[in-house]
Amino acid sequence: MSKPKVAIFDFACCEGCQLQIVNLEEELLDLISVVQPVTWREAMSEKDDDYDIALIEGSITRPEDEERLRAIRDRADILVALGACATIGGVNKLKNNFELDEVKRCVYGDAADMPHLDTAMTKGADEVVEVDCYVHGCPMDKKEFTHIVKSLALGKEPVIPDYPVCVECKQRGTICRYEYGEICLGVVTRAGCNAPCPSGGLWCFGCRGYAPEPNVQAARDVMEEYDLTVEDLQSKLKLFNSKQEPTNA
Amino acid sequence: MGIRKLSTASLHAWVDRIIAGNRVIGIQAKDDKFAFAPLSAAGDLRLDHDVAYTPPKAFFQPAIETLVRYRGIEHESVVDDDPFVLFGVHPYDMVALNQMAEIWSRDNYDPHYMSRWEQATVVACDVQNVSENCFAGCMGTAHVKEGFDILLTKVGDSYLADYRTEKGEKLADLMEQSRDATDGDLRARREVWHANNRLLRRHELQMFPNNLPELLEKSYDHPVWEEMAERCFSCGSCNLCCPTCYCFDVQDDVEWDLQSGERKRAWDGCMLASFAGVAGGHNFRGDRADRYRHRYYRKGKYVPEMIGECACVGCGRCISACVANIANPVTVYNRLLEDE
């Protein structure tokens, strides 16, 4: 069996997900024993348009990105979205809460009118093309990534957690942030990261996006019991889940 | 076998001697809560804890464990047989561990769980401080009569150590400054038990637990399930923190050669949305309310019908763990009783 050819493409993002691949360290060798990288700008100079699997990193913020993504989709048998920017639009979606012109003016002042400073509403990959597989998180989790690669190589459907982060806090014995009257998005966020933020004493930021059928209404309802407000909740949800159904955030 | 009395200082000296020769998991402070963790000094032991944040089941059924290592069709079972001492188990958790030993050994005997159970020396201890949601008194689990190797009870400034088994005796042999308990000591211990029966009732169940199966039999279509489930996050917290929830999911973790790997099982919970999902995409309990109801039936009816004991031991962890505040079994069972 010949190794599937893999190409990695980056759009607007911090490139941390590609770095998670580099972070495989010695395991990189194992990775290339299973798949053959043909295009990877960050690690290679060589490039090739013939590939089976396309890994997409970053969110889509310009019309030309959409075209590029569609072209990639056409060539790839399997398209995988890597990390929050690609799976749900990520922090870049915060931008959608503002007028775009205002965004440019804030960064560039009067120079914002220059034609190259063009930007559009931020989209996740699946708002443009069909995505076959999601590697959630900001950044994506290495172990989940390797699980998915192995599954694809085996022709099996990868197992992606479909329950909230609370499960992993309970597995780790992490004390719930609500015990301290703090908002934590773990109750509506998809697990799979092994809950490092709550175990580090912080709240879940929601970077893996909503768990399937999140009970956002329940989250709104319980705020008062913790002396918190729905606005507090919405503000937290905005960070990674802006303009994504069903936030109402 | 016997009952010894020792001062707090002697208890510490004894625990340090146990640590010197054994792998000891002991109850300790974790931030402002308590948790079982590897114990390196008696001074860290907190027998005055109110409740362990995670139940001790985690040391018999770890959150994630390897069952089998395989390479192609060759495979070997992975059984953990490393002896350990579990120090500081409250009575309601002891009752839960006894139930688990019963469940994991009947029908399909589970070597993974049972090996750890057989290798464990369990030192139970009576409750000194009541947690905010404990209702063990209502469930008959405020004190425990069996299953432990040693039971510690604090009477006055001293501890009574009741050792019942060979494993318990082996540890008791390490005590240096202790004496046999007197009748007066045993009376004082009974008083502690009586008091705990009264004190461990932060919520009051309005019936005896053995009436629950009958009550539930009649309550399948009660509106409470829909009402409460409205606010359910399907987060599984009530399952995973429960000392008698033992359901698991099994997945393979394959190596890069795509041939060999490990088959692992991880905690699962009937409140999680896909718990009752099966191949082909059907979900037998796709509805939140169905899942919500199931947990109460499991604790109050299905397991009791299987082993003759209520599967809720009244530790109150689910009440504390539920962010939406809908997991209190006492509230739900009392409501069913009221509406009967």
Add this chain to the structure above:
Amino acid sequence: MAREIAIDPVTRIEGHAKVTIHLDDDGQVEDARFHVTQFRGFEKFCEGRPLHEMPAITARICGICPVSHLIASSKACDMLLAVGIPEPARKLRRLLNLAQILQSHALSFFHLSSPDLLLGMDAPEQERNVFHLFSSHPDLARDGIRLRKYGQQIVEWLGGKRIHPAWVVPGGVSRPLSEKLRDRMLEGLPEAREVTLRTIQAYKNLTEDFREEIRSFGNFPSMFMGLVTPQGNLETYDGRLRFMDAQGDIVADQVPGSDYRDHIGEAVEPWSYLKFPYYKPTGYPDGIYRVGPLARMNIVDACGTPLADEELAEFRELQRGPALSSFHFHYARLIEILFCVERIEQILNDPDILGQRVRAQAGPNAAEGIGVAEAPRGTLIHHYRADENGLIQQVNLVIATCHNNLAMNKSVRQVARRFVSGDALDDGALNRVEAVVRAYDPCLSCSTHAAGRMPLHLQLIGPDGALLDEAKRG
């Protein structure tokens, strides 16, 4: 006839870039520009966010140096809270920053640049990558992976994860360090030191082959900037700014980070998303300065650790006055790795590091906060204004790579003039243009926190503006 060459995207750098090379009528290079080609808008979308979220949000600017953003951001937020952070927290943050610089430098040298250095600038394209090094130079590839892993491991142990660790918080850090983890960090030190020393030796043996590149890789006079200790030594976490001119004279010293605007201006050009900072007293564009390892090695009186100082003495032999060739970024980077290893050891052996008090709690107490730290690529400045509820109203970020923007452009021009001629792009020339960009180790997702996307796109453009040839990557 009119010609332009474009390298798009520039490969093996962090971020997306494009280089255009303009030719005159005789086919000679007239101009070359380094462009950054995408926009994210962090400065805007931080508006209205609670200050406590700022470290976590701004970390998402960059996957390679999230820690630098966490640190600069937390320092700015400390100022908004008007608190001094506990000493153990200061040391832990410093430790985290050093580990981050170590891993980032290792990535830059081993993973991104070493294929050029070991295999040569003219080696076949399909061989110039880290995967090929696994077979051609397995020991070095392994060293690189191990060294980087050491830094990343410390980041993970401290912060819970390697990228975007949510551990540095306004007021300190969220958890103290355990003795067990401290000991594990100490265990890895000897290997990290050996690898570093071995690599520095190997690098020095190589440089003979790159005389021509050293001469033409961004070799020009410029100013240099970075943080120094009160004694004028190398500083990465605290310290104040020092500016040095091309002759090696210190023109401004011990400038508090909060006064950065008195010294640094920011210009915008119509062909790049990346802003162009310049030294204000000199004006734009003459106020060109460089930051990062090369600058730091030039401006400091000493590193302050014995082995790094030995190497610094050798570095100073490269030329009289500051080292001007951007090729020497590589050497400077390796010396800094050594410094990081030594400083990490000092900090880990300080019993204070295990202190349990690591976080000062306070509400918003000040309207303005400025945090400055040295990121792997140079000085990083976070500047916030907040309202009385601690909601962020205004953000300005001056990113390490931005400071080098003028210098990178000048370097690209210099390399293009030396190695590109005629109307077609040969592979070696193209790679050298990319390699000089790589020497700066630009982090373009960072520098373009506002921007983001810039795979190197090399365009060859004629005098009439027509595109003659192009090479696109990514």
